[in-house]
Amino acid sequence: MSKIKRGVSLYSFQEELFLGRMNVEDCVSFAASIGATGIEILPEQNMPTFPNLSDAQVEEWKAMVARHGCHFTAYDMFLDTKLRKDRLMSDDEQVESIVRDLRLCNRLGIRNMRVLVFVRPDILGRCVPYAEELDVHMGVEVHAPWHLEHAWILRTIEEADRLGTKHLGILPDMGIFMKHYPPAFRARFERQGARPEVTQFIVDQHEAKIMAEYTIYEVAVKMGGNKAEVAMAETLRHAPYANPKRIADYAPYFHHIQAKFYEMDEDCTDPSIAYDEVIDALVGCGWEGTLSSEYEGNRWIQDVHEVDSREQVRRQHVMFERLIVQSEARHAGKEAALCSTST
Template identity: 80%
Template sequence: MTVEDCVAFAASIGANGIEILPEQNIATFPNVSDAEVGAWQEMVARHGCELTCYDMFLDTKLRRDHVMSDDEQVESIRRDLVLCNRLGIRNMRVLVFVRPDILARCVPYAEELDVHMGVEVHAPWHIEHAWILRTVEEADRLGTRHLGLLPDMGIFMKHYPPVWRARFEREGACPEIAQFIVDQHEAKIMAEYTIYEVAVKLKGNPTEVRMAETLRHSPYSNPKRIRDYIPYFRHIQAKFYEMTPDARDPSLAYDEVIPELIAGGWDGYLSSEYEGNRWVQDVEAVDSREQVRRQHVMFERLLGETGRETA
């Protein structure tokens, strides 16, 4: 599929908000011409869509000759804010490791360009993690509406993903130990305890230990707490690993989170982020379009809209 094929498909299922990763989607990045900016805007408009979020990257430790200085980091972020504004986008996803004090220095640029910098709240972090709250504290200290959070729904993993378990079993995890790991996650036992149990007490093989280690990145945040942080975000990345044929997510607590967003009066986009492909591509052809379509059927149901057929 071309990029325009992807946009056309999104429009066909009623998903008219398009999130863009310029470093991957625009070949001439960061030197993007006005003509290229115009071409992107015209392309999404042709399909009745709009650009909703700009995903920035800050590879501070990947410079060949040195680690980026604070000034270089600020300049890199300013460059992204400028391009985000030129594309007509008002939300920018910021990677979770970017220091709050660096972002504070970028707030004047964000305010001038009217772009909200949302720090991605990505597993294993959660909304009330001390590192995440530092960004909230900076936003409050500066009294700005242009710095906040961008939740990734992977932080609401209520149940262990079936596609994860199936992949580990195909790679050699025995069903009994896999079930033990799933049960530990269901009981929300600290990941390190489970890893120890599997590696030492159960003498798990390397695959079983790797499965246990996924628990470090599988938090279940309290959905009721998201409402308190609605003022700090403008966009949401709707992570998911699998949608069942009846358009339900077996792992992430969307049926609890979306009612909280509605009750909190939040009005914005949830941007589908399907990451189940890597867990099934060893045994079947990946049908990302069908998975995304099912997620949007779920969204319609949870929003109380008239949903399409699930199959």
């Protein structure tokens, strides 16, 4: 039986939160209604008094999620190295900022902290003693165009191995598994003036996994691409398809996943991200953690119709349930076949 759990990042409801159509508790209540009881929070966005929370406020936040049968699963930290007006933050100031987040993370009872990808591994290494003391796993976000085997990501893993710690690792963003170009992206660029024959060329190039720079050159120079067409081609720099089969090699380094998606079809399938392959790999290696929905499709459709983040998230969780059950059955069948062969 798979131990994969389901949750939602509050970032999924950025449209409704910004417009005042939902508040944080509405988001938590909705997540509970679809069985996604793990809540990933962005304190800088979701907590008005951040970073100054009294003990009473911390207890109020914990009680709020508990009221709905939910719990916090991850804390998204931000490190603005340009926080000082006249200079960049010093290394000591960066460590101080991260430790501040680790302490609040611990106070909220959260054991996973998402770290932005640009934070240097040596800075995180200095934070490890605090993470170990507070029992918080610092997971560097593996966000496109980076991938699991990118040299920068491997530096963090090497730092964790060097220190022999279980409190530093990675936190994959599923945008790195974009197998097909998102239809919502293409439609938006066509509304901005991209010609269908050019957008089809870009989609075909992505499908063939042609290097992005080649496609950008073809569109901008050889095809005389207009502004929308060149912009669409440039999105290929951030639309990688990493190999899901490598997930098992890195599973010991992550406990939480940001389940990025841009759109879900009416039949509850994702037209772009290879979730069938990803979930099969997770089930196959026995990964234990939370798949946390991160809907980012609002910005691609808000010019033509109202955004319904709740329906999009609901559909993703229908897909998760289906794929997890299918993968469990597939792997159980494989184990049964191996047992019958060995006897």
